[in-house]
Amino acid sequence: xxxxxxxxxxxxxxxxxxxxxxxxxxxxxxxxxxxxxxxxxxxxxxxxxxxxxxxxxxxxxxxxxxxxxxxxxxxxxxxxxxxxxxxxxxxxxxxxxxxxxxxxxxxxxxxxxxxxxxxxxxxxxxxxxxxxxxxxxxxxxxxxxxxxxxxxxxxxxxxxxxxxxxxxxxxxxxxxxxxxxxxxxxxxxxxxxxxxxxxxxxxxxxxxxxxxxxxxxxxxxxxxxxxxxxxxxxxxxxxxxxxxxxxxxxxxxxxxxxxxxxxxxxxxxxxxxxxxxxxxxxxxxxxxxxxxxxxxxxxxxxxxxxxxxxxxxxxxxxxxxxxxxxxxxxxxxxxxxxxxxxxxxxxxxxxxxxxxxxxxxxxxxxxxxxxxxxxxxxxxxxxxxxxxxxxxxxxxxxxxxxxxxxxxxxxxxxxxxxxxxxxxxxxxxxxxxxxxxxxxxxxxxxxxxxxxxxxxxxxxxxxxxxxxxx
Amino acid sequence: xxxxxxxxxxxxxxxxxxxxxxxxxxxxxxxxxxxxxxxxxxxxxxxxxxxxxxxxxxxxxxxxxxxxxxxxxxxxxxxxxxxxxxxxxxxxxxxxxxxxxxxxxxxxxxxxxxxxxxxxxxxxxxxxxxxxxxxxxxxxxxxxxxxxxxxxxxxxxxxxxxxxxxxxxxxxxxxxxxxxxxxxxxxxxxxxxxxxx
Numbered sequence: 163x164x165x166x167x168x169x170x171x172x173x174x175x176x177x178x179x180x181x182x183x184x185x186x187x188x189x190x191x192x193x194x195x196x197x198x199x200x201x202x203x204x205x206x207x208x209x210x211x212x213x214x215x216x217x218x219x220x221x222x223x224x225x226x227x228x229x230x231x232x233x234x235x236x237x238x239x240x241x242x243x244x245x246x247x248x249x250x251x252x253x254x255x256x257x258x259x260x261x262x263x264x265x266x267x268x269x270x271x272x273x274x275x276x277x278x279x280x281x282x283x284x285x286x287x288x289x290x291x292x293x294x295x296x297x298x299x300x301x302x303x304x305x306x307x308x309x310x311x312x313x314x315x316x317x318x319x320x321x322x323x324x325x326x327x328x329x330x331x332x333x334x335x336x337x338x339x340x341x342x343x344x345x346x347x348x349x350x351x352x353x354x355x356x357x358x359x360x361x362x363x364x365x366x367x368x369x370x371x372x373x374x375x376x377x378x379x380x381x382x383x384x385x386x387x388x389x390x391x392x393x394x395x396x397x398x399x400x401x402x403x404x405x406x407x408x409x410x411x412x413x414x415x416x417x418x419x420x421x422x423x424x425x426x427x428x429x430x431x432x433x434x435x436x437x438x439x440x441x442x443x444x445x446x447x448x449x450x451x452x453x454x455x456x457x458x459x460x461x462x463x464x465x466x467x468x469x470x471x472x473x474x475x476x477x478x479x480x481x482x483x484x485x486x487x488x489x490x491x492x493x494x495x496x497x498x499x500x501x502x503x504x505x506x507x508x509x510x511x512x513x514x515x516x517x518x519x520x521x522x523x524x525x526x527x528x529x530x531x532x533x534x535x536x537x538x539x540x541x542x543x544x545x546x547x548x549x550x551x552x553x554x555x556x557x558x559x560x561x562x563x564x565x566x567x568x569x570x571x572x573x574x575x576x577x578x579x580x581x582x583x584x585x586x587x588x589x590x591x592x593x594x595x596x597x598x599x600x601x602x603x604x605x606x607x608x609x610x611x612x613x614x615x616x617x618x619x620x621x622x623x624x625x626x627x628x629x630x631x632x
Numbered sequence: 633x634x635x636x637x638x639x640x641x642x643x644x645x646x647x648x649x650x651x652x653x654x655x656x657x658x659x660x661x662x663x664x665x666x667x668x669x670x671x672x673x674x675x676x677x678x679x680x681x682x683x684x685x686x687x688x689x690x691x692x693x694x695x696x697x698x699x700x701x702x703x704x705x706x707x708x709x710x711x712x713x714x715x716x717x718x719x720x721x722x723x724x725x726x727x728x729x730x731x732x733x734x735x736x737x738x739x740x741x742x743x744x745x746x747x748x749x750x751x752x753x754x755x756x757x758x759x760x761x762x763x764x765x766x767x768x769x770x771x772x773x774x775x776x777x778x779x780x781x782x783x784x785x786x787x788x789x790x791x792x793x794x795x796x797x798x799x800x801x802x803x804x805x806x807x808x809x810x811x812x813x814x815x816x817x818x819x820x821x822x823x824x825x826x827x828x829x
Contacts, residue, residue, distance in 0.1 A: 396777065
């Protein structure tokens with residue numbers, strides 16, 4: 163049976179834990195980055211809150227529906243799991259005072275659209291072309307709904323629509339429905355690559371890292387208020403009740419040009435086997451998930467599906483020249499492993515899913531938009547997410563390559579290349595086309611549960627009322 | 633006698649390492665029409681002499697001798713582990729003390745291959761682990777929370793940077809790794825020729 167969760171690229175998950183967790187306040191941390199509920203459908207709603215009173219009324223009725231890490235990690239599962247996040251403008255609209263707003267980091271205050279150039283969101287990816295009101299300062303909040311199935315999602319959609327109608331001033335700017343795509347027996351996106359393979363484990367969750375994943379990462383790299391890889395938590399947004407157990411997430415809606423991708427494979431591979439190899443060289447893994455470092459010449463689907471083996475490799479010793487996994491391949495850029503330093507300060511938790519219908523094999527591109535709608539969770543958007551986008555994905559000189567960007571995820575405009583090391587002579591593909599396009603994005607803060615209550619109930623002399631959401 | 637034409641892989645102007653280049657840089661340190669925004673602010677441009685900086689800060693009175701001791705600390709750190717500063721992708725680093733009207737200043741000048749922000753951030757990860765911080769603790773304005781706040785270190789370097797107005801290179805835009813690769817290749821060919829005797 164297929165589930166949406168299988169199409170997520172996800173980090174450590176409480177449902178995978180093998181040891182007793184400790185110290186983390188699981189009942190105060192939103193489930194979103196900590197655990198993955200067994201959802202088959204999802205919906206993201208992007209909202210504007212109107213004014214402090216309407217925003218707080220809306221939030222007050224929603225809090226009890228927000229899933230906690232402890233609830234998802236136990237047997238207390240429900241039919242749907244809700245996550246709530248706010249932009250900096252959203253916190254402002256809820257009535258957070260200027261002194262507190264100023265304690266949030268600069269990159270969050272500016273928002274993703276203002277920092278698009280740093281992320282490489284230029285040309286067709288520029289915020290001028292974004293959809294759904296995501297580049298607007300009127301974007302205040304996001305509600306992420308994971309549902310057991312499509313029917314439950316639709317029930318929740320109707321309930322929320324009715325509820326928003328009761329909170330005068332609150333409006334849905336846009337929304338996105340997500341469903342897993344076939345085949346349903348493994349997590350993958352529209353190009354066909356297996357997903358959910360490289361996952362940081364978080365210290366204190368009881369989740370044991372898979373071989374090759376390195377030691378568990380300090381929780382402060384993802385959740386505010388805990389020690390990070392440098393030491394105790396510092397410089398948290400104030401007041402502490404607002405920031406503790408919160409995280410930042412970067413949302414990206416990324417269209418995948420499946421037709422162009424398949425055309426490219428056909429143009430660079432005469433046989434299906436050659437086409438699969440080209441696809442693998444772009445990613446650094448076969449579409450089955452088998453890493454090229456461990457399976458350089460031939461796909462090994464059993465390896466790709468084996469979480470105890472499919473991450474157990476390095477680059478410096480096992481593939482220093484990139485004869486297996488090219489130096490500029492997607493996974494080598496986004497997780498350089500032992501060829502980069504301070505990796506534990508760059509780890510991120512990924513969430514998300516696919517949107518749009520799958521494009522059947524052998525069928526010309528139908529022009530329908532499809533892609534991935536992903537979240538990157540971290541404690542520092544600047545040090546983690548923006549670094550990955552700026553330095554790993556889009557720096558043309560990454561690993562001395564000179565004129566390359568991430569072939570899958572980087573900003574491509576037909577002027578960059580892809581080098582595939584090969585004995586005796588390397589293969590170089592000039593003018594790589596764009597296989598993806600950013601259609602929107604935003605920075606959100608996911609508060610802890612106590613922080614949500616704080617936001618919903620603190621007043622500036624106004625009655626925030628109480629909403630009711632079923 | 634004919635000389636062999638140099639290998640010239642250039643497809644872009646900046647890749648043509650065979651032609652020495654100079655670049656005049658505006659007073660502000662940036663080219664107004666193509667300022668690239670980095671994560672911490674505008675990025676000082678790459679020049680034929682790669683990326684770099686010249687940071688100048690006043691030495692806290694009485695701490696000059698400390699700086700000379702610091703030089704020994706760094707010397708030993710590199711001797712013990714030559715890769716200590718490898719993360720910085722630096723060609724050259726220079727520490728200079730000079731005086732103006734009896735007051736001491738330190739200039740920290742570097743030529744490196746990553747952009748300004750990444751250099752500063754990478755350097756911040758080294759502080760406290762290598763002893764490299766000891767020089768900067770002798771400078772006025774050095775952030776007290778540097779050990780836990782990489783952004784503060786980046787800001788210090790940005791605030792104390794004096795951009796070049798002219799830079800030149802005999803081998804423009806060539807990275808440290810490329811130079812080391814070329815030297816390794818030369819050594820490998822030498823070994824090969826030895827084995828052919």
